Amino acid sequence: MLKTQGVATVQRTLAILDSFIGSGTRSLAEIAKITGLAKPTVMRSLVSLYEAGYVVRLSDGRYALGAKTFQLGSTYRANFNLEHHVLPALQQLSEQTLESSAFHVRERDQRLCLFRVDSPQLVRDVARPANLAPLDLTSTGQVLSTAHWADRIGGGAQIFVSSGVYDTVTASLSTAVFGHEGALVGAMTVSGPIERIRQADLEALASRLTDASHRLSLVLGAPLPRESGGSRIINLPSAETSAR
Known part of the structure; x- marks a missing residue:
């Protein structure tokens, strides 16, 4: 059961990151609409992503990808x-x-x-x-x-x-x-x-x-x-x- 929950959590997190493809910033409402997830669920995942450096919260309340995603992309390109x-x-x-x-x-x-x-x-x-x-x-x-x-x-x-x-x-x-x-x-x-x-x-x-x-x-x-x-x-x- 715990394993299933863990997989679901990872899938939700990846869906949230995918929602930024094609756009520099997203609001909480936009992410929820794109992913089909409830806003409280999205918010919990965004907090975890923020703490890990994968997203940042802008002054207007919108979210953008953080420096950690750039580091991953740079590593991918360097080793591709x-x-x-x-x-x-x-x-x-x-x-x-x-x-x-x-x-x-x-x-x-x-x-x-x-x-x-x-x-x-x-x-x-x-x-x-x-x-x-x-x-x-x-x-x-x-x-x-x-x-x-x-x-x-x-x-x-x-x-x-x-x-x-x-x-x-x-x-x-x-x-x-x-x-x-x-x-x-x-x-x-x-x-x-x-x-x-x-x-x-x-x-x-x-x-x-x-x-x-x-x-x-x-x-x-x-x-x-x-x-x-x-x-x-x-x-x-x-x-x-x-x-x-």
Whole structure:
């Protein structure tokens, strides 16, 4: 019972801290409305947060985040390593889809593969990380060229699908990974042999990719809801179509 109460107390405290996201100050009434907590409950938590240095009370009676939260943020930024977050996400995605997965970033008018996990299957898409390629009509190139935060908020994750563009035997699905304030961080991609991707359940692959990119975006600071929404599959012209 005490353990359950302790968890509930922590959850209430975190909800109060979360209420400051997007605003410099909050009144007691605003915090109560945002969190759905009773004002006396909010007040008790604010007293504890104030004593610990996580919030301050301003002269007008409103509350703001304290110096301790800045120290935590500074420590987080100083010790943040993208690889520690991206590689586990790619490894899990490859285990779930049985296909290769990669994370690309934009470098001017090119795309750079920073991290990659190869498929466990014998026949697979294989490439080396750190390869530069054009921002072409591949699914990855389209994400890095066209993805915008407003599209993600307005209609769920966009999943681009391409085949036979970068080479004649590979197909891929890609979606955007966002970070702080909705900035585009990179593209997360699942790729494999064209025939295998064509025969696969694209909805299932898109769902896996959406979930993985959503979780990574949350870790990178994107202001997204905790649960991932739906996805929209956008089929790009294939190399065969473009050649006609």
